[in-house]
Amino acid sequence: MAEKDRPGDDVPGDDEVFADAAAGDEPDDDALVTSGAGGTAVAERTKDESPKTKKSGRGPFGRIGGFFREVTSELRKVIWPTRKELLTYTGVVIVFVVIMTALVAGLDYGFGKAILWALG
Secondary structure: OOOOOOOOOOOOOHHHHHHHHHOOOOOOOOOEEEEOOOOOOEEEEOHHHOHHHOOOOOHHHHHHHHHHHHHHHHHHHOOOOOHHHHHHHHHHHHHHHHHHHHHHHHHHHHHHHHHHHHHO
16 A cells, blocks of 8 residues: 555655665665664664754744644644534434433433332
8 A cells, every 4th residue: 555645644655765664775864863783773863953852932922823733734634524424423423322321221220229129
């Protein structure tokens, strides 16, 4: 399935990168440094080039705006159900809740009668 991106992939086209890495090709990433002992290569990211260390000096309102931009970006990646799927899922949940409510109500009624018979 390397040729075709799966639904829900967060990075389209990354399957080819992993396929190349499995075949023994070296990735062309400048942020990776290889080191190791005994002929083993270990990839590690240098601290100053890590994407998490980038800070923005935009202040609290800029960070709030950035948060909402990221939320919008993530919501665009969501695979939303079709109307038919949504109705099916809703029906399944309603039926499950009705069955569980009936089960709990039946057990409550039965245990209540048993307690009244035993103590009353």
